Amino acid sequence: MTxxxxxxxxxxxxxxxxxxxxxxxxxxxxxxxxxxxxxSGAASSGGFCGALPx
Amino acid sequence: xxxxxxxLATLVVVLAVAMFAGVRFGLMLLIGLGFGLVLEGLRFGFAxxxxxxxxxxxxxxxxxxxxxxxxxxxxxLPLIEARxxxxxxxxxPVGWAMVGGAFxxxxxxxxxxxxxxxxxxxxxxxxxxxxxALPFFALGSFAGSWHLIAWTELGALPIVRFTGWTGVAxxxxxxxxxxxFFVRQAAPEHRRIPARYVFAAVLIAALALLNLVVAxxxxxxxxxxxxxxxxxxxxxGVDLSGSAFWAASASAERVDxxxxxxxxxxxxxxxxxxxxxxxxxxxxxxxQKLPILPIKAWVATVVAGFLLGYxxxxxxxxxxxxxxxxxxxxxxxxxxxxxxxFFGSIQGVKLRxxxxxxxxx
Numbered sequence: 001m002t003x004x005x006x007x008x009x010x011x012x013x014x015x016x017x018x019x020x021x022x023x024x025x026x027x028x029x030x031x032x033x034x035x036x037x038x039x040s041g042a043a044s045s046g047g048f049c050g051a052l053p054x
Numbered sequence: 055x056x057x058x059x060x061x062l063a064t065l066v067v068v069l070a071v072a073m074f075a076g077v078r079f080g081l082m083l084l085i086g087l088g089f090g091l092v093l094e095g096l097r098f099g100f101a102x103x104x105x106x107x108x109x110x111x112x113x114x115x116x117x118x119x120x121x122x123x124x125x126x127x128x129x130x131l132p133l134i135e136a137r138x139x140x141x142x143x144x145x146x147p148v149g150w151a152m153v154g155g156a157f158x159x160x161x162x163x164x165x166x167x168x169x170x171x172x173x174x175x176x177x178x179x180x181x182x183x184x185x186x187a188l189p190f191f192a193l194g195s196f197a198g199s200w201h202l203i204a205w206t207e208l209g210a211l212p213i214v215r216f217t218g219w220t221g222v223a224x225x226x227x228x229x230x231x232x233x234x235f236f237v238r239q240a241a242p243e244h245r246r247i248p249a250r251y252v253f254a255a256v257l258i259a260a261l262a263l264l265n266l267v268v269a270x271x272x273x274x275x276x277x278x279x280x281x282x283x284x285x286x287x288x289x290x291g292v293d294l295s296g297s298a299f300w301a302a303s304a305s306a307e308r309v310d311x312x313x314x315x316x317x318x319x320x321x322x323x324x325x326x327x328x329x330x331x332x333x334x335x336x337x338x339x340x341x342q343k344l345p346i347l348p349i350k351a352w353v354a355t356v357v358a359g360f361l362l363g364y365x366x367x368x369x370x371x372x373x374x375x376x377x378x379x380x381x382x383x384x385x386x387x388x389x390x391x392x393x394x395x396f397f398g399s400i401q402g403v404k405l406r407x408x409x410x411x412x413x414x415x
Contacts, residue, residue, distance in 0.1 A: 001343070002180075002341050002343055003179070003180030003181070003182075003333070003339065003340045003341070003342045004180065004340040004341065005344075006180040006181070006182045007178065007180030007334070007340055008180075009185065010177045010180070010188075011326075011330050014323060014326055017282060017313075018323065020289075021285060021313040021314070022312065022314070024285070025311060025312045027074055027076070027079075027312035027314045027315055029074055029075060029076055031076075032076025032079070033076065034078070035078055036078065036081070036267055037141060037268060037270025038140055038267045038270070040140055041139070041140065042140065043140065043270075044140060044142040044269070044270030044271050045304070046270065046271050046317040046318070047277045047278070047281060047305070047308050047316060047317075048142070048144065048271050048272070048318070048375065049274045049275070049276040049277040049366065049371040049375035049376070050144040050145060050146040050274070050371050050375055050379070050380065052202070052203070052206070052299075
């Protein structure tokens, strides 16, 4: 067995994760933020590993 | 698959994310792809260079990391000061759990020879150790988040941040001082940064700055992995309200939202895919036979993978969120993380052969 098998397995699992999530929680393009945060006037609100929840 | 077909398929996916989730999210996926292409394409990483310093007194990779961090700091710190409402740096307190978490992360990243970004790159490029460690890394990140608030109650200093141009001066001085220390320790033939590393450092810095400008927050890895498990757990009926972290309104909202709207998830997906693309293009990469390792090595991979995720949540980030983004956006915890993780790495380098992950020396 070569790395081709494990690399493809990894991508299949990643693809399945994304598809399962799209089915469970479909994205809504009508709620999208401005294209970039800089200059948007909106506060940053994404999850980040350095942040404790408020 | 041909190179052209792979590029086309990838661009179609990016375009689909931009159309169906939002343009910003498509851009974040593209930035993640860039990280994966650079890290795997130029063989630039974090765990490997630290190992090279510990074993061979070769600091060239660490110096390149410092170069990338310095470039980001020169742009990010003044930018965050000017546009603080829109852009956030990594900011976390130095505390007992934070330092302990960074030490454990350092040990484990040398055991599996993959850090936060490295595990994703390894999994994408077909490394079976990385592929096995990744789901346990995600589980650990979820569990570490669950317990995070209890751990921080062990005690922590107030958050210390270096800001603006003063922050740039302090950060550059500190980076230069540590770089000088490493160069003094280096074997004479290793006292320079190879051109490949300089190129990679500049590209990684540019991508990290794009990450900050587009997302409004620095490059991170670990939060996204924990979120994947939280979403799965929620889907199968696990009650997340028992965790102060996952029950918080912002966390709960993200668990209910699409992964394609979470910045760290998008860059993680891009990173792994980018590494896969490069590995597919390199004729020798995917034809390598899988290593034959003893059972204890696979058990060690599972345990280390889980601990990587758990400890990095206590440490407020991994090599990316705490070390790279923490230092480059002026958080003192990035420096504390670096020191603790480096000492952990020294122990991890010794543990790796004992656990059967390489030939005993």
